[in-house]
Amino acid sequence: xxxxxxxxxxxxxxxxxxxxxxxxxxxxxxxxxxxxxxxxxxxxxxxxxxxxxxxxxxxxxxxxxxxxxxxxxxxxxxxxxxxxxxxxxxxxxxxxxxxxxxxxxxxxxxxxxxxxxxxxxxxxxxxxxxxxxxxxxxxxxxxxxxxxxxxxxxxxxxxxxxxxxxxxxxxxxxxxxxxxxxxxxxxxxxxxxxxxxxxxxxxxxxxxxxxxxxxxxxxxxxxxxxxxxxxxxxxxxxxxxxxxxxxxxxxxxxxxxxxxxxxxxxxxxxxxxxxxxxxxxxxxxxxxxxxxxxxxxxxxxxxxxxxxxxxxxxxxxxxxxxxxxxxxxxxxxxxxxxxxxxxxxxxxxxxxxxxxxxxxxxxxxxxxxxxxxxxxxxxxxxxxxxxxxxxxxxxxxxxxxxxxxxxxxxxxxxxxxxxxxxxxxxxx
Amino acid sequence: xxxxxxxxxxxxxxxxxxxxxxxxxxxxxxxxxxxxxxxxxxxxxxxxxxxxxxxxxxxxxxxxxxxxxxxxxxxxxxxxxxxxxxxxxxxxxxxxxxxxxxxxxxxxxxxxxxxxxxxxxxxxxxxxxxxxxxxxxxxxxxxxxxxxxxxxxxxxxxxxxxxxxxxxxxxxxxxxxxxxxxxxxxxxxxxxxxxxxxxxxxxxxxxxxxxxxxxxxxxxxxxxxxxxxxxxxxxxxxxxxxxxxxxxxxxxxxxxxxxxxxxxxxxxxxxxxxxxxxxxxxxxxxxxxxxxxxxxxxxxxxxxxxxxxxxxxxxxxxxxxxxxxxxxxxxxxxxxxxxxxxxxxxxxxxxxxxxxxxxxxxxxxxxxxxxxxxxxxxxxxxxxxxxxxxxxxxxxxxxxxxxxxxxxxxxxxxxxxxxxxxxxxx
Numbered sequence: 020x021x022x023x024x025x026x027x028x029x030x031x032x033x034x035x036x037x038x039x040x041x042x043x044x045x046x047x048x049x050x051x052x053x054x055x056x057x058x059x060x061x062x063x064x065x066x067x068x069x070x071x072x073x074x075x076x077x078x079x080x081x082x083x084x085x086x087x088x089x090x091x092x093x094x095x096x097x098x099x100x101x102x103x104x105x106x107x108x109x110x111x112x113x114x115x116x117x118x119x120x121x122x123x124x125x126x127x128x129x130x131x132x133x134x135x136x137x138x139x140x141x142x143x144x145x146x147x148x149x150x151x152x153x154x155x156x157x158x159x160x161x162x163x164x165x166x167x168x169x170x171x172x173x174x175x176x177x178x179x180x181x182x183x184x185x186x187x188x189x190x191x192x193x194x195x196x197x198x199x200x201x202x203x204x205x206x207x208x209x210x211x212x213x214x215x216x217x218x219x220x221x222x223x224x225x226x227x228x229x230x231x232x233x234x235x236x237x238x239x240x241x242x243x244x245x246x247x248x249x250x251x252x253x254x255x256x257x258x259x260x261x262x263x264x265x266x267x268x269x270x271x272x273x274x275x276x277x278x279x280x281x282x283x284x285x286x287x288x289x290x291x292x293x294x295x296x297x298x299x300x301x302x303x304x305x306x307x308x309x310x311x312x313x314x315x316x317x318x319x320x321x322x323x324x325x326x327x328x329x330x331x332x333x334x335x336x337x338x339x340x341x342x343x344x345x346x347x348x349x350x351x352x353x354x355x356x357x358x359x360x361x362x363x364x365x366x367x368x369x370x371x372x373x374x375x376x377x378x379x380x381x382x383x384x385x386x387x388x389x390x391x392x393x394x395x396x397x398x399x400x401x402x403x404x405x406x407x408x409x410x411x412x413x414x415x416x417x418x419x420x421x422x423x424x425x426x427x428x429x430x431x432x433x434x435x436x437x438x439x440x441x442x443x444x445x446x447x
Numbered sequence: 448x449x450x451x452x453x454x455x456x457x458x459x460x461x462x463x464x465x466x467x468x469x470x471x472x473x474x475x476x477x478x479x480x481x482x483x484x485x486x487x488x489x490x491x492x493x494x495x496x497x498x499x500x501x502x503x504x505x506x507x508x509x510x511x512x513x514x515x516x517x518x519x520x521x522x523x524x525x526x527x528x529x530x531x532x533x534x535x536x537x538x539x540x541x542x543x544x545x546x547x548x549x550x551x552x553x554x555x556x557x558x559x560x561x562x563x564x565x566x567x568x569x570x571x572x573x574x575x576x577x578x579x580x581x582x583x584x585x586x587x588x589x590x591x592x593x594x595x596x597x598x599x600x601x602x603x604x605x606x607x608x609x610x611x612x613x614x615x616x617x618x619x620x621x622x623x624x625x626x627x628x629x630x631x632x633x634x635x636x637x638x639x640x641x642x643x644x645x646x647x648x649x650x651x652x653x654x655x656x657x658x659x660x661x662x663x664x665x666x667x668x669x670x671x672x673x674x675x676x677x678x679x680x681x682x683x684x685x686x687x688x689x690x691x692x693x694x695x696x697x698x699x700x701x702x703x704x705x706x707x708x709x710x711x712x713x714x715x716x717x718x719x720x721x722x723x724x725x726x727x728x729x730x731x732x733x734x735x736x737x738x739x740x741x742x743x744x745x746x747x748x749x750x751x752x753x754x755x756x757x758x759x760x761x762x763x764x765x766x767x768x769x770x771x772x773x774x775x776x777x778x779x780x781x782x783x784x785x786x787x788x789x790x791x792x793x794x795x796x797x798x799x800x801x802x803x804x805x806x807x808x809x810x811x812x813x814x815x816x817x818x819x820x821x822x823x824x825x826x827x828x829x830x831x832x833x834x835x836x837x838x839x840x841x842x843x844x845x846x847x848x849x850x851x852x853x854x855x856x857x858x859x860x861x862x863x864x865x866x867x868x869x870x871x872x873x
Contacts, residue, residue: 031470031546052468055815102745108736109797111804115735130811159748166703167751167769170598272700274592312511321507323582326589346593376512380519383542387471390817445700 023232026410031386035399035410036232042243044219047403048235049227049395056133056228057392059126060144061400063223064216066196067120067189067255067337071215074250082212083203085161085196088118090209092157094125098148106143112136120190121337122404128393133230134238141224141242147213149206158201165195172271172442179267180281180342183438186263187256190338220248225400227392255337260285262438270443275326277442278350280357284339284431291406294334295415299381300424301332301431305341306377307369308361308428315360319345325353336405341431350441361432369428374421382416452828453662456669458677459648462824463658466817470546472554472654473817474539474561474661477825478646479680482533482615488622489630489638490535492583494524494564496635499579501563510560517556518542522564529829530760531615532680535642537564540817543655554656558664565643565668574636588627591619598705598866602697603767606707606864609695614686616761644675649828651821682829683715685762688859695864702868706778708766709862714854716759717830722842723850728757729802730851731789732766736801738785743768749778764858772867779863789855794848807840 021038028034036048065087072079094116095103107114112129125144129136168174181191195201226235262283284301288294309315309330319325325345332341347353388394399409452462480490504510514520520541527534539557547553569576594601604619611617621627648669652661688711714724732739732755743753753768770778788794813819814836827833834842 030548053815055812102736102741104735104740105797105801108734108801108805111808113805113808128812130808156745156748160744160751163703163749163769163771164751166771167599170701170703172596273596274594275589277596312508312515317508317511321582323585326586326593346589376515379548380515382548383518383546386542386546387540390469390471391815 021236026408028410028413030413031389033389033410035408038232038236040236040239040243041245042219042239043246043248044239044243045223045403046232046235046239047223047225047399048230048232049225049399050230051227051389051392051395052229053392054130054229055128055392056130056226056230057126057128057396058137058140058224058226059124059396059400060140060224061122061124061222061404062216063121063221063404064123064212065119065121066192066194068216068253069189069192070254072252073215074252079254080211082208083196084192084200085194086204086208086212087123088194088196089157089161089201089204090212091116091118091123091125092161093149093153093209094144094147096148096153097143097146103139103143106139107136110135110139118194120192120194121335122400124397124400133228134234137226137235137238138242141238144217145243147210147217149209151206154204154206154209158204161195161201162198165198165201168193168195172273172277175269175271176277176279176344176440176442179269179442180279180438180440183264183267183440184262184281184283184340185258188258188338189256215249215251218249219243219246221251223400223403225396225403227395258285261435265438266441267438268441268443270445273442273444275346275348275444276350277346278344278353279440280343280354281438281440282341282431283436283438284334284341286430287334287336287339294336294405295407295411296419296423297427298334299416300419300427301334301339301341303374303377303381303419304424304427304431305330305332306380307373308364309343310377312373315357319353319356324349324356335401350439354439358434358437365429365432369421369425371421374424378416378419382413385413385416455650455662455666456648457674459650459665459669459674460828461650461662461665462652462828463656463661464651464653464820464824465655465658466653466820467655468815469654469817470543471817472541472543472656473652473821474557475651475818475821476537476561476565477649477651478535478642479649480533480535480642480646480678482528482531482618482620484618484626486638487533487618487620488587488626489635490533490642491526491621492580492587492627492630492635493639493642494535494537495583495587496575496579497564497568497639498522498524499582500569500576502567502569503563504560505569513556513560517551517553517560518547520553520557520560522557522560526620528616528618528620529680530682531684533620537561558661562664562668566671568639570636574632575639577632580630580632580635584627584630587621588624591621591624591627595699598699598701598703599767599769602705602707602864602866603765605697605866606695606709606765606862609693609864610709610763610862611686611761616686643672645678647678647680649825651824653817653820680829683717683760683762685713685715686711688861692860693862695862697864697866698869699866700869701866703769704772704775704868705866706768706770706775707864708779708782708860709864710764710766711859711861712757712762712764712854713857713859715762720850721759723846723854724757725806726799726802726843726846727789727851727854728755728764729805730794730798731755731785731855734802734805736798736805738788738798739766739782742785743778743781747777747781749774749781753778753782775865775867786855786858790852792848792852794851796848799846799848799851803843803846806843810836810839810843
């Protein structure tokens with residue numbers, strides 16, 4: 020009854036089976052002869068989704084910051100008083116969950132009793148149970164999680180950079196919220212978010228291990244309710260191309276200044292194929308400009324200007340940005356060096372030989388990521404949220420052209436897109 | 448399952464671990480030496496300095512470019528401690544040759560790089576280049592200073608430093624800032640020579656390697672160095688709790704306190720019944736279904752995390768939790784209440800079953816992780832005992848509630864550490 024489609028990437032020797040279950044849930048199985056099986060059941064709902072309605076509703080609902088993450092915590096409690104961690108532990112599984120700006124994922128890994136564990140996963144995530152008492156209890160636990168975050172300079176540096184880059188976008192909302200914002204959360208609000216975003220048509224199950232689609236479907240048939248598809252309308256604030264603030268600085272108990280240079284990019288291709296192309300080319304470009312073999316990285320390492328230097332480019336269906344991070348006695352010197360270096364590169368252009376080497380490295384890291392069922396399923400999930408099939412990835416890497424990458428170099432870098440966040444030591 | 452461990456030079460051994468399921472290959476070379484205040488910083492700095500340049504790849508850019516040509520193979524160095532031993536590694540992770548999309552021989556390239564790093568560092572007047580030494584010293588010293596950036600990790604390091612203040616295990620595996628700053632090019636070069644001459648060397652290769660080729664290559668490398676009196680490591684050195692608990696308060700500008708408790712369990716990894724300690728720890732605070740998680744976090748909402756972990760080589764256990772300053776006593780009391788419950792046998796069959804399942808799952812899971820396979824092989828060498836996964840699980844499953852209770856009774860608090868705010872009055 021459910022049509023199962025197999026897709027294959029012959030270069031890396033992997034297959035993926037997909038079907039849309041009658042419940043409305045999309046299911047992906049990536050078989051792997053490993054002992055450890057892994058499953059992640061996700062909803063396309065994260066901290067950025069704070070304003071939404073269902074198609075046909077008159078008004079948008081606005082919810083407090085941190086509610087998606089709060090909801091994730093509360094899913095672990097069940098109406099019969101059982102604890103979800105214990106339910107998994109009885110079958111030897113290691114269970115967890117996480118929330119990001121764009122998604123919430125519930126997961127487990129196990130080396131035995133896969134069917135039982137999958138059943139628990141599908142069961143508890145489809146059965147919400149919230150009461151005023153359990154909400155109050157969680158405010159204490161998450162309050163401590165937030166405080167732990169406040170003492171984490173890398174996190175402060177990141178959110179300050181997001182604040183510097185974005186004026187209005189919800190992408191800058193702190194995933195955990197604040198002690199004040201989570202105080203506004205009620206059981207009713209949680210139910211409202213749950214009913215909107217935990218509709219199976221807004222969710223995806225990706226699983227990898229020594230398992231078959233038939234096996235997964237048997238569990239899904241048993242547990243999942245048949246749901247009518249709901250159309251969610253999300254209200255994302257428009258965002259200007261230029262940065263919000265050039266600098267954000269705070270003082271914390273750190274050893275030396277920690278910096279994060281942000282490079283804003285609001286050009287998000289609507290087509291998944293184009294998005295994938297841009298994401299790969301952007302990654303290759305950043306590796307060419309700032310990766311281990313780049314003049315920039317070698318210079319700041321050998322001169323001792325930066326410790327722990329790293330540079331990354333991220334783009335998905337909501338937002339895009341580049342970041343350069345590290346620790347330096349003088350972040351402004353690093354910033355100036357970065358600006359000059361990129362201007363120079365824009366003039367001289369990129370090197371073809373280097374481009375090919377870095378594409379090979381990019382391919383190698385994809386192949387290696389298939390050495391863990393957890394990496395496989397997580398990466399496949401992240402791509403699916405952007406409408407991308409992981410079986411198309413290595414081909415897309417091979418197809419990215421030098422010309423397109425060089426064009427990105429000229430488009431992505433301009434001073435009006437740059438901002439810097441610095442965490443300074445207290446005594447400075 | 449393992450091929451034999453073979454001696455390839457005096458005090459140097461090679462173990463090839465064939466594993467079919469991975470797309471990558473992994474090599475780990477462990478240099479095992481005593482952990483001493485005098486040598487820790489130097490030993491840890493040797494390979495980072497050499498990774499800046501060898502005879503064939505003299506500049507950092509040459510080294511890095513070569514790795515990139517080899518499909519971005521990682522070749523790096525690490526250092527940590529195992530009991531009173533200092534372990535310095537060279538590790539390499541690379542794509543299997545069969546996944547190369549051209550005719551690159553990745554494995555051969557990686558082996559050549561490793562040979563360069565061990566035998567052919569760039570030198571200047573017969574010692575390491577001063578510039579490279581100074582550069583790596585700065586990075587290492589900054590890394591030590593930066594431990595304060597991560598409060599949870601910092602608190603645990605500080606607590607262990609205090610707990611083992613009279614013991615080799617209290618020595619930092621990267622050295623202190625002062626020890627790092629005192630390193631000179633000549634003394635570092637001497638440390639390098641000494642390492643090659645006296646360290647016990649254990650090499651592990653996991654993947655689809657041709658074991659004979661690797662054995663030959665490593666024999667060539669290590670038979671070309673002069674080997675003297677080789678260090679013989681002890682796997683365990685059990686610590687004992689102080690007569691009076693050592694209390695330490697560190698003050699910083701933090702918004703959350705971190706409580707770390709150091710215990711001695713009276714049981715170390717080489718003990719035949721160490722499985723009991725493992726089950727005890729998992730029931731107590733080693734999982735999300737444990738007593739500490741269910742009570743300190745879920746029942747009392749005091750924290751986001753509260754967990755225990757074992758240090759097998761020292762017969763020790765730590766408990767850590769991030770809490771509000773004013774909840775210090777409350778959290779401590781609850782942790783001790785849970786320990787008392789373990790001592791009084793207030794442990795359910797369910798708790799024991801869950802802990803055993805979790806530990807068995809860990810044992811089974813090692814097979815899927817290329818680096819964990821190397822670590823497991825090292826454990827077998829260190830403890831001179833090679834059990835199958837089934838035998839290990841049988842040991843876990845044979846543990847009884849009475850044994851767990853007895854073990855709990857032997858647990859002694861040794862160190863009480865609290866990282867708190869500047870204003871806390873205590």
